[in-house]
Amino acid sequence: MVQHLNGGITRDVVGPQKRSALSWSLKMTPVPVLGKFRPIVGQCCQQCTPDSLSRHYKNFGQSPSLGFHNILCVDETHTRYRGWLVRRICCMLFVSGCKVYPSPVNTRQERACESNRVREVLAADPKAPEGGDSQGQLKTISSFSPIINTCISPVFLRCVGWAVMKMFDSVFGSIQVNLNHFVALHRASEEGSLLVYVYVRQSIMDSVLISLVLFCNNLRVPYTICPVQIYNSFLRSILQKIGVILLPPSAATEQDAEMDNLYAPVVTSLIRELLHEGQALSVGVSAESGQGGQWLARIRQLIKEESVPDISLVPVGISYDCVPEMHTQVGCLFRWLLSLLWRKPEGIVRIHLAQPFSLKEMYASGRCRVVEWRPLQDLLLPVILNESTESEFGQRKISWLLPSHSASETTEPTHQETELSIAIAAHLIFSATSCMAVMSTNLLSSLLLYRHRKGASMSVLCRDVAWLTEELLFRNKDVGFGGSLTEVVHYSLALLAPHLIIAAVPLRQDPLIVPRPTLAATLHFDLQAQIVTHTFILEAVGACAVSAMLYEIAGSGVSSKMRPDSADGDEVKGDMEFDVVLCQSELTEKALQLCHLLPPGFRPPCQSSQSFALDAIDSLVRCGILIMEEVQRDNPICDFWRREGALTWTPTDELYQSDSDCEEEDSCSYKISQPNHCPDMLFFLCNMLAGRLRVLCWTTTFLDHLHTPLPEAHFVPQLCFHLCETANKKKQYYESCSQEAAHAAVGTLIDLGVLMEERCEGGVFLGVTPLFQLAENRQKLHCFISQYLYN
Template sequence: MERTPSMFFNRQETLLVSLALFSSLGLWVEVCRGLTMVQEKNNGINKDVVLPPIQQNKPALSWELKIKKVPKILPPCLGKFRPIVGQCCHQCTPDSLRKSLGQKSFLGFHNLLSVKETHTRYRGWLVRRVCCVLFVSGCKVYASPVCNRLERVCQSNRVKEALTAEQEAPEEGDSRGQINRLSPFLPLINTCISPGLLRFVGWMMLKTFASVFGVIEVNLNHLSALHRASQEGSLLVYVHVHQNIMDYALIPLVLFCRNLRVPYTVCPLQINSSFLRSILQKLGVILLPPSAQTEQDAEMDSMYSPVATTLVRELLHEGQAISVGVSAESGRGGQWLARIRQLIKEGSVPDVSLVPVGISYDCLPKTNKQVGLSSVLQWLWSVLWRRPQGSVQIHFAQPFSLKEICESGRCRVDEWLPLQDLLLPVILNNRAGCVYGRRSMSWLLPHSHHASELNEPTPPERDLSIAIILHLIFSTTSCMAVMSTSLVSSLLLYRHRKGVRASVLCRDVVWLTEELLFRNKDVGFGGNLVEIVHYSLYLLAPHLIIAAAPSRKDPLIVPHPSLGATLHLTLQAQIVRHTFILEAVGACAVSAMLCEVARSGVSSRVRSDGVDGEEVKGDMEFDVALCQSELTERALQLCHLLPPGFMPPCQPSQSFALDAVDSLVRCGILIMEEIPRDVPICDFWKRECTLTWTTSDEPYHSDSDCEEQELRSYKISQPNQCPEMLFFLCSMLAGHLRSLCWATAGLDLLHTPLPEAEFVAQIHSHLCETANKKKQHYESCSEEAARTAVRTLIDLGVLSEERQKGGIFLGVSTLFQVSENRQKLHRFISQYLFN
């Protein structure tokens, strides 16, 4: 059934929302603090909905006072047929997917913080008071031997070759000399899991997280596959996208409570306290050396990479599981996945099963980047005096074989090209055609800084490791649930930037939820519509302005026009942008072509078949035909500018661009232009040639040689309704594109070359100053936006990297020292900005 924009807005009638009267003093209201737990059963599935309490002695933002019963926000079928997320890639790992196709039933969710006496073997009133202690003591803990690991690491050929290359160890192989050289890495090598300490910390984490979050829900669908893989002896490697330091604690806690093997967690954070480091290393946390601040600093030591690779090999030989956090921004964690890939290629490890883990927060907790004992104690003390706020939903995806994805050849990287080869001919030479290929992101896996790592992978092997990293980032993000705050944040940022009434916001929440479910995206909320919107506004209240006159019961909700508020809403809305990336790319391509028509001074009535036009009079009617090939080229060029993680690496860029255009047809923004014909298309016999069949051994053939390739064209459907939807999709990528434009314009103000960290800092400062001058668009001036913009400019060849003694220095390349070329680049990027 064809979906039109009118269907988007007419599925649900505008809901009448009643509000309590505000206090007589002001027009501004503040959402009250505090939480209550509301247990609701939705079609046999227990859903925990966290809501602020309704205070009777004081007017609050409360809608339950007038509305007794509200239709469910989720369709009735969702309880029985929930969207299936976390499946293996059908193209890269079909064998792994085939093993899990038998499981169709929906097992529901489990609240990790809800520990009752039914979770223990005992019953009684005393058990109900100590059930958490009994539950933790009954959880299974797997042994983690570390008796002779140091000796095995010292006997490794990789470590011996590194020591010999350094000429630190005598030729006789003195063990004392080896241990002296490896002394900075002894805590790393001796990392273990203490069963008693693990149980105590597990109990303490359950109590602590109960004060931080209202609920921690775990999707049980794929946990049975993890239990089955663990019983079969498969080596499991859990991969998640780094969002917060809480990620490193939540995954081991979930596995511990579900009687799965607790993994060794790679935590590339700097821990200052020696006492805290010793505690974490007995919980299986692999930390950086004390002298290194980041992973890049650790890689500067010629012995770090051989020791880390050997440690991973020994852990996998012991049958241990490993948890790695990757970052699409800096490539953090990718080196550990490349080490596992190298061990499989060498034959040291037969195979591992990769498990993407999606963690969704509806209120991301604030944590410090520098972790010390004092900061941890201060944080623990603060959570004891506040009520729980927000919830977490965790999805474990289906495990898939790393060996299969490497050796099958289905994950192809032979068309990867530098970004400057893909876009510079279009930007500088205004070439009509487009170079087909995929952007190479070699910075996700930095080269080794020393020649001691003798097994440095070849370029094809490096590209395959990068493809696996990109695949895991995409898979992990795809299985993350959309929380209610993410949904409301995206509506306020991308659709109602100037404010929206509560009743209209409720209507759009219903519409956007249906669109997410239509795209097979799971949501992390359920219950009454008013309660969900109320709860989301309560969590987002510090970043919003909620106002209403005493005579009106429908308040106005406006995002707070400040840097901190905009960045928080942008961070929450990232998962929605990832879901609508196809439509966003297609909408930006359509916007670029419409802007070109408007600048050309030709009426929008002009068609692509060369009909004489008329002067533009009044508003454009958007009755313009868009050529499919040109629209696809615009979308393809924009695909190359996307940050990593938005496109699956197993899909060609051209196919992604075609899907982006087709997605606009599916959602009703574009319709196929009907071309009148004298002869029906299906009547092949009336063509000039008769049907001929090609032989099967020809590499390129179609069903009929006489069928001509015909160009298609599209036009905007229902112009009076589409612009709002088109601008909603375009604004999802506006922040990223605007930061690129501002960074390009700021190159004139920099005195280069500069160290990389200082260069990024100055670009970040320039983005903030530009946003402050305009008093808007603060989503384009975050630190992540600055680093992403600088990395894109490096890949484009705008900035050149020079490795000097003090590190990497960045400077403007000779080609873009010409102001005309920088202006061409600025025009190329800004064409996709709808405003």
């Protein structure tokens, strides 16, 4: 599949030329492409970092002739030599010619021991040797010596780079990188900027792909923070020679490592030394578990202490057609590598490296404000408990996005510093997710999960793929596929085939595609569809707000054809009645309450909740679901003049503004559009958030069986078991059973004041707060969340 944009200006090879056993020949129109160039994605925030935006603007995404490049496609033109032998060893010659920046260890361990941070912890440790000499300190932190002495060996890096390229050539069809983004990175590197690459954790291959892409483009290979424990000593020794910072052998997870008194000061000192040496870093963050944010907090603390002048953050968006499994143990790894010998490569990877921006500018300028951040229970509890009809204004404070470990640091950061670190982590999660391209499997998975759960014919899928692709391009979202419509759909179905039932009738050339109603298939579709949900988050929030209003109207007895009061997913009986008028203020209030429940990464943190809720309602007007209905009055709403004749303006010092801020104080009303496609579109958008909302509903029912506090390590597995049991009883909605969704639900209920954390000697215990030990309050919480589920 090859995509030409208007005369071949950009040529993007997006899929291997192969066909599966199942084939059909339907004449469909090609996928539409809007404009002359692809959307420019990855620009830094105009509000938080305007100086960085203008600094790299001329060098970022402004060279359309570069286009995309497959780093696995290496031939003799990538070397300095030509000939028959060169064509057979061109990959080896290319790797040997790539620029490598060596990183000697020298006296790094001594310098790390001399830091005030490590000395304070050793002085407070009763087990530390008396006298406090350097030799005694070195002996105390000897268990961290392999971590501190992590280095980048040019010989090992070239050998591993060649092996990884050969391995990926057997795993992926291609690895596409946007060459337009490397111009700004090369300029920042030449200027001496310290680069820190931040990505959202999806697979253990994420960091390997980033290092390989930078290595092939002659940029400094970063030191990578590995969140996975690797016990094999042979594999650990190799990884530590190519810049991989591993966990201590005594810690099974990052949480266990953070509980060690010496771990945090040692790794913070290590980061300081690496940045002093001019090295780059690669950090992965997780929106569900919150892991990774502590590394960004350490870097910001070093800048605040003036140990490091400044760093440039580079969000990295990695999109997979299908995420392959990769094992970290040597035995499993060798068996997996052996299986590649008879396995055909499948799937595409698209990598976008976003525009670099200054971390110091982001937090020191005061543009990234956290003064309006408030606990979630202050924002929503009065509404949930029927003590107020309107939620409080302010931003939701996500406490679990930056795990707090009292045993790691001698001095606790201030409340404002913690909130600022959380805001930076949330901003980077949103930025990295925003620059991800939508792959063909992402698009098809969202259609099968949110629109065609019971299956659809091939022609219907082709029609919906063309429509959804056009909607994505209109929203300035890059897509990682191209070619004719049937080729795109056929290629996606070939990758998703293990999770599909394809029924081909002999007398019919239009086969039926049905998603398998199993846990593994549904979780796979849900993982693939998340990037589409992120793109349509405004419309999804607005649609759920409309569903909540219809739920309220049905409860008042206005219509008898609405769904019953249930979050279990019962099908709607009878015809849906849409001939109702929805008040703008009430609709916006419903959207505002829902956006407080969204996990991090979906909503831009620098935008106020009020502005986001208003934009969510406006988005439904733009896509034709809602129609504004003006109330008869002396002066129309569209009249900008007051009755007194004075023109009003919005305040110039207000940072959080949107197009909706220019509305009159008098509220207007909306009616739901009546075309035939509108109900399907409304339910399609509602389904995008239904899985996450259903997890919260099922978690509240799990609290009915929780009589005593449970250890945090046992709470989430038991919750996942309850979610799976509930889904098995209903034989559907398996997307609400993932461990990531359970983590996010637990974090939300902690912020909401439903669950409380109790720190004891045995660890952290989770229990129900006294307020929600009452069954009546848990029922109110259940009803509040279930109102956003249309079925």
